[in-house]
Amino acid sequence: MSEANTKNIPPGKLVRVTFLPEGRTVEFEFGALPYEHHGKPMSILDVAQNFGVFLDHACGGVCACTTCHVWAKEGEGLSEAGDDELDRLDMAADQQLNSRLGCQAVITKPGNYVVEIPKWNRNYVSEGRPLALTEQK
Numbered sequence: 569m570s571e572a573n574t575k576n577i578p579p580g581k582l583v584r585v586t587f588l589p590e591g592r593t594v595e596f597e598f599g600a601l602p603y604e605h606h607g608k609p610m611s612i613l614d615v616a617q618n619f620g621v622f623l624d625h626a627c628g629g630v631c632a633c634t635t636c637h638v639w640a641k642e643g644e645g646l647s648e649a650g651d652d653e654l655d656r657l658d659m660a661a662d663q664q665l666n667s668r669l670g671c672q673a674v675i676t677k678p679g680n681y682v683v684e685i686p687k688w689n690r691n692y693v694s695e696g697r698p699l700a701l702t703e704q705k
């Protein structure tokens with residue numbers, strides 16, 4: 569998915585997602601993003617996968633880990649967290665009121681969204697993995 573073809577997006581259909589702390593912003597037409605088979609369609613993880621933004625997802629996006637934990641900073645169109653997600657988030661490091669699982673938080677309408685990927689989480693520490701917030705292509 570290219571970030572260059574946003575000129576032809578009809579008015580009112582633009583979705584803009586900024587991933588912190590990188591500050592990388594991606595744009596696409598609402599409803600036109602191909603499903604990348606990770607997490608729920610149009611989830612933050614799905615968007616990240618489409619644009620090559622690294623967001624860990626150890627369980628493959630089925631709400632069975634917390635490696636896709638993000639803080640939702642902006643965006644009124646994110647789906648409500650379900651009980652499964654809330655139960656799983658209780659196990660996440662650095663849980664905040666705006667904590668979401670990237671694989672479960674779905675963009676439901678056009679608009680601006682900002683999410684922050686925590687610099688570390690419990691799985692990185694327990695698995696001894698290096699901090700990896702760089703893009704994977």
Ligand code: FES
Nearest residue numbers: 625627631636671
């Ligand atoms: S990828 Fe495992 S809960 Fe989201």
